Amino acid sequence: MSNIIQTVIIAPPCLDEAARCIREGGLVVFPTETVYGLGANALDKKAAAKIYTAKGRPSDNPLICHLASADEAEKYCETNRLYYKLAGRFMPGPLTVILPKKKNREGTYIIPDTVTGGLPNAALRVPSNEIAHGLIMAAGVPVAAPSANLSGSPSPTALRHVIEDMFGRVDVIIDGGDSEIGLESTVAAVFENEIKLLRPGAVTVEDLQTVCSNVTVDRAVFEKFDGIPLSPGMKYRHYAPRARVIMLDGDDPEIYSFLSGKQKCGILCYDEDKVLLERPNTLSLGSKSDHATQAHRLFACLRDLDDAGVIYARMPSRKGLGLAVFNRLIKAAGYEVINLRPGQHN
Ligand code: TXA
Ligand code: MG
DSSP: OOOOOOOEEEOTTOOHHHHHHHHTTOOEEEOOSSSOEEEEETTOHHHHHHHHHHHTOOTTSOOEEEOSSGGGHHHHBOOOHHHHHHHHHHOSSSEEEEEEBOBOTTSSBSSOTTTTTTOSEEEEEOOOOHHHHHHHHHHTSOEEEOBSSOTTSOOOOSHHHHHHHHTTTSSEEEOOOSOSSOSOOEEEEEOSSOEEEEEOOSSOHHHHHTTOSOEEEOGGGTSOOOSOOSSGGGGSOOSOOSSEEEEEESOHHHHHHHHHTOOSOEEEEOTTOHHHHTSTTEEEOSOTTOHHHHHHHHHHHHHHTTTSSEEEEEOOOOSTTHHHHHHHHHHHTTTOEEEOSTTOOO
């Protein structure tokens, strides 16, 4: 990038400078409970356009608008009863809903097309993180923000990741420590009587089913999809470190035997894989059944193994929050899986 911006790093509670920066059309990296976000005034076309430049992101990939409260959705989108049921249960929190955009009296969309990648729908989220909430309140405008990573690299879950990717590209970085959840929010399209899950996150399929009996999961969550996905972001090879990631599906004996023949590679496994953990460049995501710890560590582990050349990653469970861990890993792997189960061939 030719224009190097002088970046200021600030620590809360003083958010005035950051809020002013958002109002004046600048870029602010802020913590949320999921991952760090790269924010700008969502009602200012020029400010939102700067986000795409700072991230190196294709401009057809729409941004999430972060609001101070669930009721504010009314100002920008057509809401329905199901939205309010979801909001009552999961907002503030790690849930992003997709709803049709509203127009103003002149007939133009209130949330500009630059923010929504030209789509007639907008993505709305009400973060529970206190700093994020304080910033949106103090700015007095909705804040458009994608994850604060360079396009294609894993989302940032620690200040050091933000500095690696965004220093010199944004006006302000707010230090909020490590992200609590560590994976991006659940993205769900909300219709009258149906929810379509576009990206799994900490609000799980099982959680959504407590509010609506008709929850479907977009196939792009599981597999490579060459058509037009409902969520444009799903078509990009996201969350990828420089290293090539390959997923391994199989039980302990097959996995251990396969990896014993591999030298000089990174390995992502679980606490139970004691044999593997003795090797260099081997990181545990947590215990096999502890999906919250796996989510919390995944992106930092991918960054830490960035120089490994090849990273072999054991297949996570797809239950609960495990589905989100699975989705981010399979995307990091560009859907490359080696099936080591007896009798199965790739
Ligand atoms: O946790 C999160 O969601 C973080 C924090 C900062 O809030 N944000 C985040 O934003 O992950 P981003 O831009 O990295 O991912 C947003 C996803 C993308 O896959 C995008 O395509 C999808 O949401 N999305 C946004 N607006 C959409 C829309 N109008 N229709 C369908 N999908 C949309
Ligand atoms: Mg992202």
